[in-house]
Amino acid sequence: MRADRSGQILLAHGSGGRLTQQLVDSVFARGLSNPILVRMEDAATLDFQGRLACTIDSHVVSPLFFPGGDIGRLAVTGTVNDLAVAGAEPMHLTAGFIIEEGFAFHDLERIVESMSEAGAEAGTDIIAGDTKVVEKGAADGVFVTTCGIGRVPDGVDISAAGARPGDAVIVSGTIGDHGITVLSQREGIGVATGLVSDCAPLWPLVRDMLAAAPGIRVMRDPTRGGLAATLNEIAQASGVAIEIDEAAIPYRTEVRSACELLGLDPLILANEGKLVAVMAQEDTEAVLAAMRSNPHGRDAALIGRVEAAAAPRVHARTLIGSRRVISMPTGEQLPRIC
Numbered sequence: 001m002r003a004d005r006s007g008q009i010l011l012a013h014g015s016g017g018r019l020t021q022q023l024v025d026s027v028f029a030r031g032l033s034n035p036i037l038v039r040m041e042d043a044a045t046l047d048f049q050g051r052l053a054c055t056i057d058s059h060v061v062s063p064l065f066f067p068g069g070d071i072g073r074l075a076v077t078g079t080v081n082d083l084a085v086a087g088a089e090p091m092h093l094t095a096g097f098i099i100e101e102g103f104a105f106h107d108l109e110r111i112v113e114s115m116s117e118a119g120a121e122a123g124t125d126i127i128a129g130d131t132k133v134v135e136k137g138a139a140d141g142v143f144v145t146t147c148g149i150g151r152v153p154d155g156v157d158i159s160a161a162g163a164r165p166g167d168a169v170i171v172s173g174t175i176g177d178h179g180i181t182v183l184s185q186r187e188g189i190g191v192a193t194g195l196v197s198d199c200a201p202l203w204p205l206v207r208d209m210l211a212a213a214p215g216i217r218v219m220r221d222p223t224r225g226g227l228a229a230t231l232n233e234i235a236q237a238s239g240v241a242i243e244i245d246e247a248a249i250p251y252r253t254e255v256r257s258a259c260e261l262l263g264l265d266p267l268i269l270a271n272e273g274k275l276v277a278v279m280a281q282e283d284t285e286a287v288l289a290a291m292r293s294n295p296h297g298r299d300a301a302l303i304g305r306v307e308a309a310a311a312p313r314v315h316a317r318t319l320i321g322s323r324r325v326i327s328m329p330t331g332e333q334l335p336r337i338c
Contacts, residue, residue: 009103014133027105028129031112032119036092036127044127046092051152053088055079058145062336064107066185068178068196069272071144072114074338077201077272078223079148080122084203085219085275087158087210088150090124095146097131100139111142122201124148155214162217163238167306168284170277172205172291173198173299175227176255179269183334184258195254198273205296209277212290218278221271223338225329228267230276231314232328241309244316244326248303268329270337278306 012019029038036044059075069077080090095115099108119125126146177198184195202221209216218238222230227249235242251266259266273296279287284302291297314326 007105009099009101009105009108009133011101011133011135014099014131020131023131027108027112028131031109031116032126032129034125034127037125037129044092044094046127046149048151050154053083053086053150053152054148055082055086056145056147057082058143059338060140060143060336061182061338062140063182063185064111064141066182066197068181069199070111070114071142072111073118073199074272075144075146076115076118076122076124077199078338079146080118080124080201080203081221081273081275083148083150084201084206085158085221086150086152087156087206087216087219088152089207090122090148090150090201090203092127093119093124093146093148094128095126095144096129098139098143099131099133100141101133101136103141108142111144118201122203153210156210158216158219160218160220160234160237163234163240163242163278163306164217165240165306165308166281167217167278168281168302169231169242169244169304169306170279170284170287170291171227171249171301171303172202172275172277172297173273174250174252174255175222175271175274176259176266176269177252178272179226179334179337180255180258182270182337195252198271200273200296202273202275202296205291205294206275208290208294208297209287212286213279213283215283216277216279216287219275221275223270223272224332226266226268226270227276228265228314228326229329231326232312234276234278235312235314238306239309239312241307241312242304242314243307244304244314246316246318248301250299250301264333267326268333270334272338
């Protein structure tokens with residue numbers, strides 16, 4: 001039963017009373033139903049064995065809906081991917097919603113449906129949650145926070161500090177799709193016709209990669225700050241230099257054209273369905289073959305290598321044969337991207 005005939009969220013939906021219960025029953029419990037959630041306890045109780053990974057992420061993307069996804073899909077995949085690049089099989093998520101008074105019920109239902117679908121793709125579910133409603137103007141539609149728990153298989157030891165001189169650096173596909181898609185929708189500039197966000201859960205891809213080479217040393221997902229931030233984080237944590245070949249980095253034509261038109265650096269653009277991996281050179285061919293057989297890794301490419309260095313740094317061989325330093329981004333080209 002829908003709690004309000006106007007089709008909008010009211011402050012009373014956050015009161016903890018009858019309307020709150022109706023909101024939970026008609027939207028969240030119905031859209032995210034699973035055996036643990038339906039118990040409606042104050043805390044979900046779980047049985048675990050082995051090593052666990054845990055992560056939390058908040059999502060404030062604008063606009064809420066964009067080609068290839070929405071804030072719901074983004075919330076699930078963002079958290080699932082943080083677990084996946086730690087080598088952890090996602091098991092369960094929790095979700096918290098801050099909803100602005102007047103937000104449309106049908107939009108909330110769309111978001112919840114997207115979360116359910118993304119969870120099914122990743123093989124996980126949402127087992128607990130919380131909802132708060134704030135006054136008109138105190139939020140921007142809806143904000144979503146997700147927390148995830150995953151199981152780390154025996155023998156997997158992935159860390160940003162694991163890169164070693166001589167290692168190979170691989171990216172799973174085209175860079176900047178999400179950033180340019182959201183920018184195009186937000187600003188209505190029409191520079192990315194046909195482009196959609198790469199927002200996708202990466203655990204199935206990571207599972208294939210680990211099956212091919214359990215000794216992968218580093219995996220990270222280049223979200224905010226893009227490839228530039230991710231490579232600098234790895235270099236700093238591992239105390240190494242990373243050299244990339246700009247000609248080897250895969251881009252869609254729409255992304256490259258938009259960056260040239262708008263003066264954007266594609267290496268700083270956000271991604272929501274890509275990963276960077278560092279591994280021993282001898283594992284490269286097997287990992288690339290496994291990635292390219294998966295839909296989310298079909299454009300995987302070897303883009304660089306790890307070098308010994310007195311101080312951590314990242315640099316690129318440019319298209320004209322020179323070298324340039326890839327610095328850690330100091331600001332955001334596009335805020336509220338995820």
